[in-house]
Amino acid sequence: MKRYLIVFIGLFAILVLTLAVLTPNVGQSLLLLSQGAFGDKFGLSRTFVKWTPLCLAGLGIVVAWRSGMYNIGGEGQFVVGGIASGFLAKALMGSQPIPWPVMALILLPSSVLGGAALGWLAGWLYIRRGVEVVISTILMNFVAIQILAFLVSGPLQEQAKKLPQSDRLVSGLPKFDAQTDLHVGVFLVPILACLVAGFVFYTKSGFQMRLVGANARAARANRIDANLARTKAMAISGGLCGLAGGIEYMGVTLQLGQSFPQNWGFLAIPVALLAGLHPIGVLLSGLFFAAILAGSRNLAGFTADGTVLIYVVQALAVLGFVALQVWQNKKKRIEEDV
Amino acid sequence: MDLALLLLVSTPLILAGLGELIGQRSGVINIGLEGTMLMGSLVGFWIAGASGSLISGFAAAAIAGALLSLISGVFTIRYGADQVVVGTAINFLALGVTGLAFRRIYGQSGQLLASAELPRFFGVDAIVWLTFFFIPFVWFLIARTNWGLVVRGCGEFPKAVDAAGFSVSGIRFQAGAVAGALAGLGGAHLALGVAGSFAEGMTAGRGFLAIALVTFGRWRPVWVATAAILLGYAQSLQYSLQGKPVLGVQVPSQLWLALPYVLALIVLVVLGTGTVTPQALGKAYTKER
Numbered sequence: 001m002k003r004y005l006i007v008f009i010g011l012f013a014i015l016v017l018t019l020a021v022l023t024p025n026v027g028q029s030l031l032l033l034s035q036g037a038f039g040d041k042f043g044l045s046r047t048f049v050k051w052t053p054l055c056l057a058g059l060g061i062v063v064a065w066r067s068g069m070y071n072i073g074g075e076g077q078f079v080v081g082g083i084a085s086g087f088l089a090k091a092l093m094g095s096q097p098i099p100w101p102v103m104a105l106i107l108l109p110s111s112v113l114g115g116a117a118l119g120w121l122a123g124w125l126y127i128r129r130g131v132e133v134v135i136s137t138i139l140m141n142f143v144a145i146q147i148l149a150f151l152v153s154g155p156l157q158e159q160a161k162k163l164p165q166s167d168r169l170v171s172g173l174p175k176f177d178a179q180t181d182l183h184v185g186v187f188l189v190p191i192l193a194c195l196v197a198g199f200v201f202y203t204k205s206g207f208q209m210r211l212v213g214a215n216a217r218a219a220r221a222n223r224i225d226a227n228l229a230r231t232k233a234m235a236i237s238g239g240l241c242g243l244a245g246g247i248e249y250m251g252v253t254l255q256l257g258q259s260f261p262q263n264w265g266f267l268a269i270p271v272a273l274l275a276g277l278h279p280i281g282v283l284l285s286g287l288f289f290a291a292i293l294a295g296s297r298n299l300a301g302f303t304a305d306g307t308v309l310i311y312v313v314q315a316l317a318v319l320g321f322v323a324l325q326v327w328q329n330k331k332k333r334i335e336e337d338v
Numbered sequence: 339m340d341l342a343l344l345l346l347v348s349t350p351l352i353l354a355g356l357g358e359l360i361g362q363r364s365g366v367i368n369i370g371l372e373g374t375m376l377m378g379s380l381v382g383f384w385i386a387g388a389s390g391s392l393i394s395g396f397a398a399a400a401i402a403g404a405l406l407s408l409i410s411g412v413f414t415i416r417y418g419a420d421q422v423v424v425g426t427a428i429n430f431l432a433l434g435v436t437g438l439a440f441r442r443i444y445g446q447s448g449q450l451l452a453s454a455e456l457p458r459f460f461g462v463d464a465i466v467w468l469t470f471f472f473i474p475f476v477w478f479l480i481a482r483t484n485w486g487l488v489v490r491g492c493g494e495f496p497k498a499v500d501a502a503g504f505s506v507s508g509i510r511f512q513a514g515a516v517a518g519a520l521a522g523l524g525g526a527h528l529a530l531g532v533a534g535s536f537a538e539g540m541t542a543g544r545g546f547l548a549i550a551l552v553t554f555g556r557w558r559p560v561w562v563a564t565a566a567i568l569l570g571y572a573q574s575l576q577y578s579l580q581g582k583p584v585l586g587v588q589v590p591s592q593l594w595l596a597l598p599y600v601l602a603l604i605v606l607v608v609l610g611t612g613t614v615t616p617q618a619l620g621k622a623y624t625k626e627r
Contacts, residue, residue: 004546022438033593070422134369134422136606138546139599146596154590158386269426308441311434318414318427326417 004281006324008275011288014316018309029299036298037291045180046294047287049252053078053244054293055189055286056266059196060240064119064133066200067233068213073122073137074241074265076144077115081242082249083148084114086156086256089169089249100171108246115242116235118144123234127227133234141265149258156256165257173251183251184190190283192240197279199236209233241265267293270314274321289314340574342461346532348570349466350375350524353547355555355562356449356476357520361407362552363480364513365493365618369425370410372545373432374518375525378403380436383536384443386453386486395453396465396526403522404515406432411514415507418622429545437538453530465527477559489513493616496623505624521545543599556614563603572598 016026023029037047057074064071071077085107092106093100118140125131151157153164173183200206212229213218219226244264253260271289275281289310296309353374361368368374378399401441410428413419456463480486488509491499496506527537528544547569555562574595 016350072422072426092467121609125607129607130615131603131606131610132553134367135550136603138543139550139603142543142546142599143596143603146592146599149595150592151589153592266430270430273423274588308434311430312438313434315427315431315434318423318430322413322419322427323417326413326419 002051003276003324003328007276007321009272010320010324011285011317014320015292017322018313018316022309022312023299032298033292033295035295037295040098041177043179043294043298045177046181046297047290048186049181049183050293051286051290052186052189052251053248053264054271054290055282056192056244056247057241057264058271058275058282058286059192059267059279060115060119060237061272062275062279062282063209063240064233064237065272066213066277067209067230068216069123069126069230069234069237070134071122071137071234071237071241072134072266073118073140073238073268074244074268075261076137076141076265077118077238077241078245078248078265079141079144079148079261080118081111081115081245081258082253082260083144083151083156083245084168084242085111085246085249086151090156092168093167093170097170100174103169103171104173104250107250108243111242111246111249112239113242115245116239119123119238119241120231120235122238123231126234127230145261148256148260152256152258154238158255159217163257166255168300169254170248172254173247181252185247185251188243188247189286192243193279193283196240202280205229205232241268244268267310267314273318281305344570344574345462345466345470345569347574348567349469350528350532350544351548351551351570352469352473352563352567353527354521354545355551355566356472356512356559357403357517357524358548358552358564359517359555359557359559360476360480360489360513360520361517362619363493363557363616364489364510365496365616365621365623366411366414366510366517367421367425367549367620368404368410368514368516368517369519369549370420370428370432371425371549372541372543373429374403374406374521375430375528375541375545375548376539377406378477378522378525379387379529379540380440380525380536381522383453383529384439384576385449386526386530390454392530393457395530396523399474399522399526400519401522403520403525404405405517406516407514407518407521411511414522414622415510415514418612418624421620421622433539440536440538453533455534456531463531465531473559473563480559485512490616492623493618496618500623500625506625510623521548524548547598547602550606552561553615554602554605554609556609557616569602572601 018027020026037043057078061071061074088107088110122133122136125136126133152166156166158165158167173185175183208224208229212226216226271282271286274285291308292313356370358371368579381402382395382399385398386392406428410424414421415426459467488499488504492506492509500506551562551565555565576591
């Protein structure tokens, strides 16, 4: 518990420090930031709209990294998730509008499958061909983004054939309020966080994955198929990142364009790390970063620095977290020596 | 195919790739290469513009790159933190800091900023020439000098280096600084030589590609450089072949853009894992007590 408190205080301190350096008045900036994130229903909606993909992709990162697979390909898997649901949406787009629950039941699983396939491929390349997951997933990100760019000006382009984007989805996820963007997809986040937590901590597969991540040799010595656990973890991880893409498509963007990937797959990495790779912790660290993202829009008008604020805060947060881990390990070692 | 253009676009990749090669040979994989290049782009462009001297621009970019590598080294080499985690943070840091600094220095005027042109010899700029003379130098450094031997030892079996009386962290720091400086130079050449300007996030994945290049080129300087030119060729195809049919098929420009990455991936898959990988790559070394 103490550790979570340190992380929370540390995160806040980093935010205050960054604002102190970047803006003339820390108090005012903090106020603007919190107003932009939680001040009214617009702010709250903005925050939770960003919270959804951050957490979903963050959960994906947690599963992969827990098993020792450094999945940096959340971005590509997110994009493929969007592409998969975009294809089905185009195929289903007929004269008759399909009610959203049916649409969601078709599109979302396809986005999971799309992302999972890409994640699995990276896992397979690692166990069969020894290609480092870090490198293969990075390369796949670029490929996925270019394929999206090709599709939205090719096979998936709108009927009007004017802009490089797909047609608008008619039956997206319903919104709570006509004025704001918050959609029902947000409910999936806590549900999935609990499911992932249950899987990672209370199932045999989850245990095997964690063991492989902690010590692959020990796992193999206990007749655990490390390769199977790793590919499984990568597929689940990719599936969750793909789902983030599917939800983003069905709930927020409603169409695919070149601006569809908004770095969610990358931003989710610090979210997962700061959560200590704990699925429930992802909800909290996701909220912190989503609030900064949403609130910095309010700051942007004053300092023009808002949009890049998140990168600096995330970088410092991760480095601070690493330093904390190093310090704790050192303390533990000294205690062991005594 | 314009040879000068090909050499020009591959030079940042070669520089960053050679740097990453030296770092990886010492056992450290620098995921923050993308950010280091980007930092080099901004610092190089800024200092070259402010001082009016291209040389000081490149020098400042090299120093900035080395400093960024040393920062990540404090975490990964000195304290044994995870190299992927720290590298990711370095990328975010560079992305944020360059974005902030660029807007602070140049404002949001939207005016087209152009740098002075690099001196040219026989159609390509001086940095391209220097880079090509540098490739055999890196080979010599790694394969034929004492320092290179110790660096390789750190990557293969750090315990032996330690037993021989060298400091593994010291050597890794040195290799990291050289790697960072080269990545910074690559970034600076991208801004000053290739683009002639700076834009936020302008490295656009070249740093990541350079990391892949090292595996692609089997940790050998000449092969890495060859691979960089090959990928540079794939990249430049988009300019020369755009809109033209290849073997009777119209290939969309976006797929040309994806080609270098697909090519790198395919080569990695075909070559697979091998014994050439530095055995201690990515592993922190803690001295026995």
